[in-house]
Amino acid sequence: MATDTLNGLKVAILITDGFEQVEMTEPRRALDQAGAETQIVSPKDGEVKAWNFTEWGDRFPVDVPLNRARPEDYDALLLPGGVINPDTLRAIPAAVAFAKSFFDAGKPxxxxxxxxxxxxxxxxxxxxxxxxWPSLRTDLRNAGADWVDEEVVVDGNLVTSRKPDDIPAFNRAVITLYADARGGVRPA
Known part of the structure; x- marks a missing residue:
């Protein structure tokens, strides 16, 4: 990945306990290497605990508690998976509102x-x-989405991927989308 592609871009990573570790750490590493500033935003204070495939993983410091995070301070949003993390976040009105604000503002x-x-x-x-992840297919279709089984999908200001095996393609698409959204230089 090109370095400095995302210089000055500020990315919120919205997570809570139970996020799939590699789905946060690998995209975050790619974004940081491309020059972005990434911050973990969480409804939890202090730290969040990852899920590492089949057991609890590492702990990561929360950079900004959700109750102090301002969407307007960020240029883009990253939503890692894991089962526990998004299932918890979707039940927290402030987390949903935070994510929704990025869509409302047309941010990637x-x-x-x-x-x-x-x-x-x-x-x-x-x-x-x-x-x-394939088990969300029905949920997404019921929500009015066109769900497809592909490694990575870009639809306007949204990029999605299925699983950890897709992370290399996901990272490339994320960096391209984030760079395009700000009129930046596309990675080589």
């Missing part, structure tokens, strides 16, 4: 695995073409 959003549950709750799935 990237989501992987079970992350689209938050997109559904934010009323941002209808009319969109996207992908996710």
């Amino acid at each position: 959003v990237a989501s992987i695995c079970h992350g689209p549950w938050t997109i559904i709750e934010a009323s941002a799935a209808r009319g969109r073409r996207l992908t996710s």
Whole structure:
């Protein structure tokens, strides 16, 4: 990935306990390497605990508690998956409102695995073409989305992916979308 592609871009990573570790750490690493500033935003204070495939993973510090996060301070949003994380977030009105504000403002959003549950709750799935972990297919179709089984799908200001195996393609698409959304330089 090109470095400095996203210099000055500020990305909120909305998560709580139970996010799939690699679905946060790998995209975050790619974004940081491209020059973006990433911040973990969470309804939890202090730290959040990852899920690492089949067991609890590492803990990560929360950069900005959700109750102090201002969507207008960010240029883009990343919604990692894992089952526990988005299922919890979609039941927290402030988390849903935070995510919805990015769609309302036309800012780019990237989501992987079970992350689209938050997109559904934010009323941002209808009319969109996207992908996710296969078990969300019916949920997304019921929300009015065109669900497809593809490695990565870009629909306007939204990029989605299915699972950890898709992360390399997801990262490339996220960086391209975020760069395009700000009129930046596209990665080589």
